[in-house]
Amino acid sequence: MVNRTKIKVNSLNLFYGDFQALIDINMDIIENKVTALIGPSGCGKSTFLRTLNRMNDLIVNARIEGKVLLDELDIYSEKCDLIQLRKSVGMVFQKPNPFPKTVYENVAYGPRIHGIKEKSKLDEIVEKSLRGAALWDEVKDRLNRPALGLSGGQQQRLCIARCLAVEPDVLLMDEPTSALDPISTLKIEDLLEELKKNYTIVIVTHNMQQAGRVSDYTSFFLNGEIIETDLTDNIFSKPRDKRTEDYITGRFG
Numbered sequence: 287m288v289n290r291t292k293i294k295v296n297s298l299n300l301f302y303g304d305f306q307a308l309i310d311i312n313m314d315i316i317e318n319k320v321t322a323l324i325g326p327s328g329c330g331k332s333t334f335l336r337t338l339n340r341m342n343d344l345i346v347n348a349r350i351e352g353k354v355l356l357d358e359l360d361i362y363s364e365k366c367d368l369i370q371l372r373k374s375v376g377m378v379f380q381k382p383n384p385f386p387k388t389v390y391e392n393v394a395y396g397p398r399i400h401g402i403k404e405k406s407k408l409d410e411i412v413e414k415s416l417r418g419a420a421l422w423d424e425v426k427d428r429l430n431r432p433a434l435g436l437s438g439g440q441q442q443r444l445c446i447a448r449c450l451a452v453e454p455d456v457l458l459m460d461e462p463t464s465a466l467d468p469i470s471t472l473k474i475e476d477l478l479e480e481l482k483k484n485y486t487i488v489i490v491t492h493n494m495q496q497a498g499r500v501s502d503y504t505s506f507f508l509n510g511e512i513i514e515t516d517l518t519d520n521i522f523s524k525p526r527d528k529r530t531e532d533y534i535t536g537r538f539g
């Protein structure tokens with residue numbers, strides 16, 4: 287299968303006030319693959335992730351230059367509909383953040399906002415999304431119970447189901463397992479393998495083993511720059527840049 291670029295990032299710079307947090311970022315994010323972003327704390331991984339669905343718009347002093355093309359649409363141009371963008375590029379955060387509503391309502395929330403009212407259609411979407419997030423079997427008998435009563439790992443999969451319910455193309459994940467126990471972490475990692483058949487995934491992780499296990503491509507960030515992006519196997523076995531090698535072998539960071 288030919289690799290297709292889903293998101294193309296061209297000469298991207300991001301400033302928080304006077305501070306430049308991203309410096310001349312260029313990257314092709316490949317469709318139906320998992321791309322991991324690694325690098326020491328504060329090097330700009332989360333900032334970069336947020337540029338991919340314009341979450342940085344919410345930060346008052348953030349200013350951006352350059353282009354992010356999603357299927358050739360410049361997401362920073364006037365032509366881009368922000369609601370549509372957030373629908374096609376979903377995001378899962380570090381700490382599970384379900385709404386204080388029932389399991390069902392968490393998943394039905396997005397589709398309702400996008401105008402789906404019919405109960406049978408919503409039921410169908412809720413089941414499909416929970417199945418997609420490998421959670422259905424665990425919650426099918428408690429759909430009307432509070433989501434906050436689920437375990438942390440279940441809550442995170444519920445947040446993934448909430449994203450899937452609006453049928454995105456891309457899933458952005460910012461350290462999605464860092465607050466989870468090893469078994470829940472493994473479930474999410476297995477889930478990524480399934481999800482990439484239908485979605486393009488970008489994941490920030492501090493866990494190098496995790497990047498090695500789940501991703502096809504890895505980008506190494508340092509001080510706001512991308513030092514190198516390559517197949518994950520290459521990054522971990524024969525990195526081109528000495529700084530990447532130093533980082534993955536634990537010499538700094």
Ligand SMILES: Nc1ncnc2c1ncn2[C@@H]1O[C@H](COP(=O)(O)OP(=O)(O)OP(=O)(O)O)[C@@H](O)[C@H]1O
Nearest residue numbers: 302305307325326327328329330331332333334345
């Ligand atoms: N809202 C903000 N205003 C000003 N500076 C910010 C803001 N958010 C992040 N920064 C700075 O931008 C830089 C990059 O931060 P970012 O959170 O993207 O890094 P990171 O690689 O994701 O870090 P970590 O791995 O610790 O989460 C850091 O120096 C950070 O202090």
